[in-house]
Amino acid sequence: MSALRTSRPARFGQYVALLAYLVFLAFPFLWLISTAFKPAPELASLHPTWIPKDPTLANFRQAFDEQPLLRAAANSLVAAVAAAVIAVAVATPLAYVTARHRGRLASAATGWVVISQAFPFVLVIIPLFLILKNLHLINSVLGLVLVYVVWSLPFALWMLTGYVRAVPAELEEAAAVDGAGRLRTLVSVTAPLLLPGIIATALFAFVTAWNEFFFALVLLKTPEKQTLPVVLTHFLGAEGVADLGPLAAAAFLATLPSLVVFGFLQRRITGGMLAGAVKS
């Protein structure tokens, strides 16, 4: 940074711009939190304030009374954890092969990752709906997990391939020279170095599944099977008239898990995206 000295007015401008960004990014979220803690009379007031004058937890209680939030959260948790674990277990070997062998398979895998980003999901969900219906997996979390696994595979593969490439192949060669077999090398040399990347990828897959809405909306029919995002939309009511307080409270709660995970992940995800992006 030494040669690049920024002039004082320019620095000032930068801080003004940064402040504008901070406000733009933060205000809807702050408003959500503010609404979640406001008692009903304040919500009905025509002059809403940023800070609740009389903060309350009543909205949270009411939210749990109105909709099966706990069960929805449990469904979401099961779907997201299962999807993340399976996706990573399945993607890691493939990522290893695509990273180490540059051949037709590797380019096919990369091509599929790119193409999968362009799917209009409606084209995929209709056949999936029919297939899962024949397997009696409509309105079942298992069916949803299957869909989530496949859906998160491309990105998992993308991230993991980057992480594999970051493990120096020399280490594996050295192990091979020392007489370790392929499996032995994989398990005792590569896997431990890969573990942080695997965890990051799994967490990312978890958040994606936790937040997913479209597939869950189509595949889960009854309230007791539905995941959190789908149940949240029930608060909106038929005519879009909503009970603002409980709606805000439930929405705020639904965000917390992914927010915590993402907080942990921030650096790793950027690293993973980078690794996938610049090295492919």
Next chain:
Amino acid sequence: MSSATATKRPGRTRTPRAAHGTRPRGPDFGAWFLVLPALLPILVLSVGPLLYGIALAFTDAQSGRTRATGWVGTLNFQDLLHDTLFWDSFRIGVVWAVGVTVPQFLLALGLALLLNQKLRFRWLARALAIVPWAMPEVVVGIMWRLVYNPDAGILNETIRNLGLGEGRDWLSGLATALPAVILVGVWAGMPQTTVALLAGLQNTPHELHEAAALDGAGAWRRFRTVTWPALRPVALAITALNLIWNFNSFALVYVLTNGGPGGRTRLPMLFAYEEAFRYGQFGYAAAMGCVMIAAVSVLIALSLVRRLKGDQDR
């Protein structure tokens, strides 16, 4: 932030030799063994349905009688050609995709450049930039409905406080609905774009910047001659992806307006979803999906052509 990956980059040049080094263990049964667990679900639950979906577009499949479906040739596509509602929604999809992607890119570029500077509170911006990314789209939609709420929302209250009038019901106004949802789209997708661009920025060699600065190049010249050329590949890739993602988006607008008012925000995905799962017209909806994927393919082809051209220019 990315220093760990950046320093490992030289590893790339060694990989081909490494691949040789691990290979002489006989034919690659091992590789196939490793690949199958991923390949199988991909084929059964991704490639298969995609092809099946394309095939459905040529049938009259409906949700009630999926088994006895008849082949109808290109009938669905002919109907689609004359379906003005669909083309309205297609046009809205394009306006939405471009309307979100372009401002989003410019804002993200600005933020990425700022975050690449040594500014105080930049950690706060980085942390905040994660929030929209981590939120379920449904929550983002709900949150902005609270902001846009005509009476209890902060937007109208701010307008009233600034003496700019009474405010309005943004999401139900025929003229304001689409711009209002576009703003939400910009907000929701900005972080991802920022992170991608920031990653690209941190890969640009700092020495070049210093050299250019010593030569007396101003900020704008440095951006044009050093930063932008290095950033261009990432910028093009993320823009193409954003256009595709936005064109195919669903949840945000479903929660914000559900396509209303009067279809003014009915994105193609919302249209196809209703056709398939409200009216049960699977074949017709699949045809819509085909048209969408065709449109997106054109975009991919165009960006690939540009990229190839760019490679030649160099």
